[in-house]
Amino acid sequence: MALIVMKFGGSSVADSDKMKHVANKVIARKKGGNKIVVVVSAPGDTTDDLITRCEEITADPNPREMDMLLATGEQMSISLLAMAIQSMGHKAVSLTGFQAGISTDDDYTRARVKKINPKKIFELLDKGNIVVVAGFQGMNKAGDITTLGRGGSDLTAVALAAQMKANLCEIYSDVEGIFTTDPRVVKDAKKIDLISYEEMLEMAGSGAQVMQTRSIEVAKNYGIEIHARSTFSDKEGTYIVSEEKIGRKKMEDLMVSAVTFDKNQVKFSLIDLPDVPGMAAKIFSSIAKLGINVDMIIQSAALDKKNDISFTVSKSDMKKTQQKVDELAKQLGAQTVTCDEHVAKVSVVGVGMKTHAGVASKMFDILAKNKINIEMISTSEIKVSCVIDSVDLNKAVNELHKGFKLNKK
Amino acid sequence: MALIVMKFGGSSVADSDKMKHVANKVIARKKGGNKIVVVVSAPGDTTDDLITRCEEITADPNPREMDMLLATGEQMSISLLAMAIQSMGHKAVSLTGFQAGISTDDDYTRARVKKINPKKIFELLDKGNIVVVAGFQGMNKAGDITTLGRGGSDLTAVALAAQMKANLCEIYSDVEGIFTTDPRVVKDAKKIDLISYEEMLEMAGSGAQVMQTRSIEVAKNYGIEIHARSTFSDKEGTYIVSEEKIGRKKMEDLMVSAVTFDKNQVKFSLIDLPDVPGMAAKIFSSIAKLGINVDMIIQSAALDKKNDISFTVSKSDMKKTQQKVDELAKQLGAQTVTCDEHVAKVSVVGVGMKTHAGVASKMFDILAKNKINIEMISTSEIKVSCVIDSVDLNKAVNELHKGFKLNKK
Numbered sequence: 001m002a003l004i005v006m007k008f009g010g011s012s013v014a015d016s017d018k019m020k021h022v023a024n025k026v027i028a029r030k031k032g033g034n035k036i037v038v039v040v041s042a043p044g045d046t047t048d049d050l051i052t053r054c055e056e057i058t059a060d061p062n063p064r065e066m067d068m069l070l071a072t073g074e075q076m077s078i079s080l081l082a083m084a085i086q087s088m089g090h091k092a093v094s095l096t097g098f099q100a101g102i103s104t105d106d107d108y109t110r111a112r113v114k115k116i117n118p119k120k121i122f123e124l125l126d127k128g129n130i131v132v133v134a135g136f137q138g139m140n141k142a143g144d145i146t147t148l149g150r151g152g153s154d155l156t157a158v159a160l161a162a163q164m165k166a167n168l169c170e171i172y173s174d175v176e177g178i179f180t181t182d183p184r185v186v187k188d189a190k191k192i193d194l195i196s197y198e199e200m201l202e203m204a205g206s207g208a209q210v211m212q213t214r215s216i217e218v219a220k221n222y223g224i225e226i227h228a229r230s231t232f233s234d235k236e237g238t239y240i241v242s243e244e245k246i247g248r249k250k251m252e253d254l255m256v257s258a259v260t261f262d263k264n265q266v267k268f269s270l271i272d273l274p275d276v277p278g279m280a281a282k283i284f285s286s287i288a289k290l291g292i293n294v295d296m297i298i299q300s301a302a303l304d305k306k307n308d309i310s311f312t313v314s315k316s317d318m319k320k321t322q323q324k325v326d327e328l329a330k331q332l333g334a335q336t337v338t339c340d341e342h343v344a345k346v347s348v349v350g351v352g353m354k355t356h357a358g359v360a361s362k363m364f365d366i367l368a369k370n371k372i373n374i375e376m377i378s379t380s381e382i383k384v385s386c387v388i389d390s391v392d393l394n395k396a397v398n399e400l401h402k403g404f405k406l407n408k409k
Numbered sequence: 410m411a412l413i414v415m416k417f418g419g420s421s422v423a424d425s426d427k428m429k430h431v432a433n434k435v436i437a438r439k440k441g442g443n444k445i446v447v448v449v450s451a452p453g454d455t456t457d458d459l460i461t462r463c464e465e466i467t468a469d470p471n472p473r474e475m476d477m478l479l480a481t482g483e484q485m486s487i488s489l490l491a492m493a494i495q496s497m498g499h500k501a502v503s504l505t506g507f508q509a510g511i512s513t514d515d516d517y518t519r520a521r522v523k524k525i526n527p528k529k530i531f532e533l534l535d536k537g538n539i540v541v542v543a544g545f546q547g548m549n550k551a552g553d554i555t556t557l558g559r560g561g562s563d564l565t566a567v568a569l570a571a572q573m574k575a576n577l578c579e580i581y582s583d584v585e586g587i588f589t590t591d592p593r594v595v596k597d598a599k600k601i602d603l604i605s606y607e608e609m610l611e612m613a614g615s616g617a618q619v620m621q622t623r624s625i626e627v628a629k630n631y632g633i634e635i636h637a638r639s640t641f642s643d644k645e646g647t648y649i650v651s652e653e654k655i656g657r658k659k660m661e662d663l664m665v666s667a668v669t670f671d672k673n674q675v676k677f678s679l680i681d682l683p684d685v686p687g688m689a690a691k692i693f694s695s696i697a698k699l700g701i702n703v704d705m706i707i708q709s710a711a712l713d714k715k716n717d718i719s720f721t722v723s724k725s726d727m728k729k730t731q732q733k734v735d736e737l738a739k740q741l742g743a744q745t746v747t748c749d750e751h752v753a754k755v756s757v758v759g760v761g762m763k764t765h766a767g768v769a770s771k772m773f774d775i776l777a778k779n780k781i782n783i784e785m786i787s788t789s790e791i792k793v794s795c796v797i798d799s800v801d802l803n804k805a806v807n808e809l810h811k812g813f814k815l816n817k818k
Contacts, residue, residue: 015465016462016465016466019466020466050485053425053485053489054488054489054492056424056425057425057428057429057489057492057493057496058492058493058495058496060496061492062491062492062495064502065488065489065491065492065495065503066488066492068484068487068488068491068503068505069484069485069488069489069492071484072481072484072485075477075478075480075481075484076459076462076478076481078477079463079474079475079477079478080462080463080466080474080478082471082474082477083463083466083467083470083471083474083475083478084466084467086467086471086474087466087467087469093473094474094477096477096554099552099553120552143508143529144508145505
C-alpha cells in the first residue's frame with residue numbers, strides 16, 4: 001500500500017464544483033489502494049480578500065496577527081474538502097497545520113518548518129481516513145499560528161512527504177506540468193517529462209513561475225519524487241527527480257532543458273566610485289541589512305582609479321534600494337547613480353551543460369545574431385543568465401528556445 | 410485596577426470602520442486604568458457566508474468539519490481587531506478559543522465549556538496587552554476545534570469573566586439594552602436599567618432575542634455582573650445582576666418587568682386518546698428521543714375514557730414532529746391529529762410576581778377584555794405564558810405592556 005501526498009493549489013479549490021472535482025480525484029487515488037494525505041491551499045482569491053480586509057485596517061499589520069488572519073483561508077479549504085469527500089461516502093478528517101504536527105520557528109509570515117510530528121496523521125490514516133491537511137501554516141513554540149510564506153503549501157506537502165516517507169508527492173495546479181519556457185511567450189513550448197531538482201531550483205531562481213524554491217530543496221534533500229500535474233486533466237505531468245534517475249543518457253542528449261525569464265528586475269549603477277578596497281563590501285552589506293535580495297552584480301575594470309558597480313534587485317525593492325544607494329553614493333564618493341527599470345533577465349537552464357561545453361557562448365551568439373545587447377551576465381554550473389533591455393525579451397526567449405532546439409523534443 | 414471583559418457581537422465588527430470604532434472603545438476603557446479582555450464574534454454575515462459555502466458542498470455536513478469551518482469567522486475578527494488596536498498605538502494580542510485555554514466537551518456545533526485555563530491571558534495582560542479572544546469556540550480533549558452553538562460568544566465572555574474573576578462583563582450589541590418588550594411591536598417600550606438573572610432567563614426562554622440562556626446561567630452561578638449596552642452609543646444599557654442587588658424595594662414596586670413573545674411556535678393535538686396510564690410518558694419520551702424540545706403541554710380532563718393531549722414545539726421541528734405524532738396516533742389509538750401553525754406565545758416576566766398575587770389573573774383579564782382567546786397556559790415562579798392565535802399577538806403584547814404599566818416606568 002503506497003502513501004501518496006496530493007497537494008492542490010488555490011485555483012483547484014476555488015469554488016464548490018472544483019472542490020467536488022478534487023474530492024473525486026482524491027477518492028479515485030484512495031480506491032487505487034493507496035493511503036492518501038491531501039494538502040490544500042486557501043480557496044481561490046481568499047488570501048487576497050483577507051489581505052484587502054487587513055489593508056482597510058492598517059498599512060503596517062503586525063506579522064503575528066497577519067498569520068492569524070491568513071491561516072483562516074486554508075482552514076476553510078480543509079473543512080470544505082473533508083465534507084465533500086465525506087458526502088461521497090468516504091472517511092475524511094481535516095487537520096490545521098498545528099493539528100498535523102507542523103512546528104515552525106518564530107519568523108511570522110515566512111516561518112521555516114522546524115519539525116513535523118505526523119503521529120496523528122498516521123493514526124487517522126490507519127483508521128481508513130483520507131487526511132486533509134492545511135497547507136502554508138504551522139505553530140511556533142509559543143503556540144502562535146505561523147505561515148510559511150508564498151508557495152508555503154508546496155512546502156507543507158513536500159515536508160510531510162519527506163517526514164512520512166511517502167512514495168510520491170503530487171503537486172496539482174491549473175497547468176499541465178513544467179514547460180521548456182512560458183507557453184504564453186513561446187507558442188511551441190513543450191511539456192518536460194522529467195527534470196532534476198537542480199534544474200528546477202535554477203528555474204525557480206531565474207523567474208519561472210514554478211514550485212517554491214524551499215520545497216524543491218526539501219524534496220532534493222530527502223529524495224522525494226514530485227509529480228507536478230494538472231487538477232483538470234488525467235495526463236501525466238512533469239516528474240521532478242534526482243539527476244541520477246534522469247541518467248547520463250538524457251543529460252547528454254540535451255544541452256538545455258528550459259529557457260526562463262524574469263521581468264521583475266531593476267538595475268542600479270554607481271558610476272565612478274573611487275577604486276579602493278572594500279567598496280563592494282560596504283555597498284552590499286548595507287543593502288543586505290535592509291533585507292533586500294541582490295541578484296546580479298558586475299564591477300567594471302578600474303580605469304583612472306575609478307570603478308562602476310551595477311546590480312539588479314526585484315522591482316518591489318526599488319524604492320528602498322534607491323534611497324540607500326543615493327546615501328551610499330554620497331558617502332563613498334560616486335559621481336552619479338543610475339536606475340534602469342527597463343531591464344529583464346533571460347536564462348537557459350540544464351544539467352546537460354555539465355557535459356556540453358559552449359552553452360554560454362552559444363547563448364551569447366544567438367543573442368548577438370538577433371542584435372540583442374547583453375548588459376550583465378551570471379553563470380552557475382547549470383545556468384547562464386543575461387540581463388538585457390526588456391523590449392528585447394520576447395524575441396530573446398523565442399530565439400533561445402528555438403536555438404537550443406527545445407521546440408523539437 | 411479593574412478587570413473588564415468586553416464582548417462585541419458580529420454587527421459591531423461587520424466592517425473595517427466598525428472594527429476601528431470598537432478598537433477606540435476598547436482603548437478608552439484601557440486608558441481608564443483597566444485590564445481589558447475583548448471577546449468578539451465573527452464579522453457581520455461571515456458565519457452565514459460560511460454556511461452557504463458548506464451547503465454548496467453537502468446538505469448533511471459532518472459536525473466536526475462544520476466547527477472547523479465556522480471557527481474561521483472569529484479568527485478573522487480577532488486578528489483584524491488586534492491589528493486595529495495596534496495601529497492606534499496600543500499593545501494587543503489575539504487568541505483563538507483554544508489558545509485562550511477554553512476546553513470543551515465533544516458535542517460538536519454545541520459544545521459545552523468544561524474548563525478554562527486563563528494562564529496565557531493573564532500573562533499577556535500583565536505585559537500590558539489588550540487580549541482579544543475568539544468567542545464561540547474552544548477545543549476538545551482530542552484536539553479538535555469545537556464551537557459553542559448560537560450565542561456562544563456571550564458564553565465565552567461570561568465564562569472567561571467568571572474564571573478570571575472579572576469585575577464586570579460588558580456585552581455590546583446594536584441595541585441599547587434590554588427592553589420591556591420588543592420596540593418594533595410596542596412603540597413606547599422602555600429600556601430596563603436593572604434586571605435579575607432569573608428574569609433574563611425567563612425572557613430568553615420565552616422568545617425575547619436577548620442573551621443566550623447558558624451564558625445567563627453561568628453569570629448567575631458565578632455572580633458575574635453583566636452590562637448589556639450599545640456599541641454605537643455611550644449611554645448606560647441594562648445591568649443584569651442578582652435579585653439581592655436589585656433589592657426588595659424595586660421588586661415590590663414592579664409586578665412585571667417585561668412582556669415577551671414567540672412567534673416561532675406550532676401546536677400539535679392528539680384527539681381522543683384512550684385514558685390509560687402512561688400515555689403522556691410514551692408520547693413525550695418518543696419525541697424527546699428525536700432531540701425535539703417540547704415547550705408547553707396540556708392534557709384535557711378525561712371524558713368518556715378519552716383524553717386530548719396538546720403541546721407546542723418550535724417551527725423548525727414541525728416536520729419531524731408531524732411524522733412522529735402520526736405514528737404515535739396510530740400506535741396509541743388516537744382518533745385524529747391536528748397541527749396548528751397559527752399560534753404564538755405571549756409571556757409576562759418579573760420577579761415582582763413573587764410578592765404580588767394576581768399577576769396571572771390580571772393577564773387573563775387583559776386578554777379577555779380584548780377578546781383574545783387563550784389556548785394554553787403555563788406558569789413559573791416569575792413568568793406566566795399563554796398560547797394564543799397569532800393574529801392576536803400584536804394586540805396582546807401592546808395591551809399587556811400597557812396593562813402592567815411598563816410604558817410608565
